[in-house]
Amino acid sequence: MRGVTKKLIDFLNKDVRFDTIIDVDKKEINIPCQLHKSGYQDTLSIVPFSGFCFEMLTQTIFGYSHHNSASFSSSYDGTIFQPDLFDYNAGVLYESKSCQDRMQPKLIRQQIEAYTKWQLSKIKGKYPKITFVLYVHGIEKMVVRQLSKEQYIQEFSDNVFYAIAMPFAIPIQFFLTDDNFVSADGRPLKLREYNYSVIHPESKGGYSSRSIMSLSSLFPKKLIENPERTLTYMHLDSDDFYIERGKVSRIKINEREINPFPIMNIRLKNYYEWIRKNKKRLEHFVKYSTLKEDEIPDLPKDAEDEVPF
Numbered sequence: 001m002r003g004v005t006k007k008l009i010d011f012l013n014k015d016v017r018f019d020t021i022i023d024v025d026k027k028e029i030n031i032p033c034q035l036h037k038s039g040y041q042d043t044l045s046i047v048p049f050s051g052f053c054f055e056m057l058t059q060t061i062f063g064y065s066h067h068n069s070a071s072f073s074s075s076y077d078g079t080i081f082q083p084d085l086f087d088y089n090a091g092v093l094y095e096s097k098s099c100q101d102r103m104q105p106k107l108i109r110q111q112i113e114a115y116t117k118w119q120l121s122k123i124k125g126k127y128p129k130i131t132f133v134l135y136v137h138g139i140e141k142m143v144v145r146q147l148s149k150e151q152y153i154q155e156f157s158d159n160v161f162y163a164i165a166m167p168f169a170i171p172i173q174f175f176l177t178d179d180n181f182v183s184a185d186g187r188p189l190k191l192r193e194y195n196y197s198v199i200h201p202e203s204k205g206g207y208s209s210r211s212i213m214s215l216s217s218l219f220p221k222k223l224i225e226n227p228e229r230t231l232t233y234m235h236l237d238s239d240d241f242y243i244e245r246g247k248v249s250r251i252k253i254n255e256r257e258i259n260p261f262p263i264m265n266i267r268l269k270n271y272y273e274w275i276r277k278n279k280k281r282l283e284h285f286v287k288y289s290t291l292k293e294d295e296i297p298d299l300p301k302d303a304e305d306e307v308p309f
Contacts (some may be wrong), residue, residue, distance in 0.1 A: 008224075020246045046148075055096045056253075065087060095131070095132045119195050157253055181234045227243050247260050
């Protein structure tokens with residue numbers, strides 16, 4: 001743990017608002033280190049395995065169904081985007097993100113485009129509530145060090161530093177304006193957007209191209225340290241949000257107890273009012289999406305009539 005992160009963790013540990021142990025949906029995560037199922041879980045390499053572990057942690061904390069049970073997804077250039085967690089009856093979608101504390105959090109434009117279309121759709125006559133959960137951890141160079149899945153799980157249990165659950169209003173804000181959201185110390189929260197290509201046999205030419213939005217490594221630190229001020233930097237009204245703090249504790253992964261870590265849950269006081277105020281901006285973002293209309297499936301529907309705003 002580097003000095004900046006240690007100082008932050010010490011600060012969070014002294015904040016009594018993070019002392020309350022939150023209620024979680026489950027207490028145990030069981031992940032076979034060799035996944036023999038077809039599709040998503042087909043013998044994952046260490047990077048997607050890492051993502052899978054954080055998805056399972058999100059499910060353990062919040063509940064709901066993992067995307068292997070989902071009936072919809074978005075496919076772009078050989079890459080599939082789908083919510084990590086989805087519950088039709090509750091009308092909720094969850095996306096898990098993780099970032100090593102020295103690294104820059106990254107958002108994929110095509111994934112945000114898919115979520116924006118889903119945000120503008122309705123489930124049982126209501127717009128869904130979308131939550132992104134960002135975990136900051138201390139697992140370094142997992143590929144370079146050639147960590148086995150067993151070794152990764154051992155480090156995973158010891159190195160989740162903190163988590164922030166946030167409404168979709170926060171990640172989409174990075175795409176709705178060209179502003180870099182400069183903080184009081186003169187450093188921007190948003191850095192740059194660039195194209196990134198990876199080998200992908202199912203895409204044309206054998207490569208998959210994505211647009212990556214790179215955020216400052218200071219963004220999650222500033223957000224959990226002072227959410228009201230950070231939301232203001234992002235031109236969001238902090239009065240529109242509830243800020244809840246707590247601690248995740250007594251969860252095991254493959255019988256190893258995960259070290260307790262602070263969690264912040266940022267919620268919109270009126271999610272539907274936020275959509276109403278930003279509907280035109282969201283529609284404009286979808287209209288000029290890099291994804292084609294048929295590349296983003298509709299949310300599952302039922303027979304209920306959609307209700308007006």
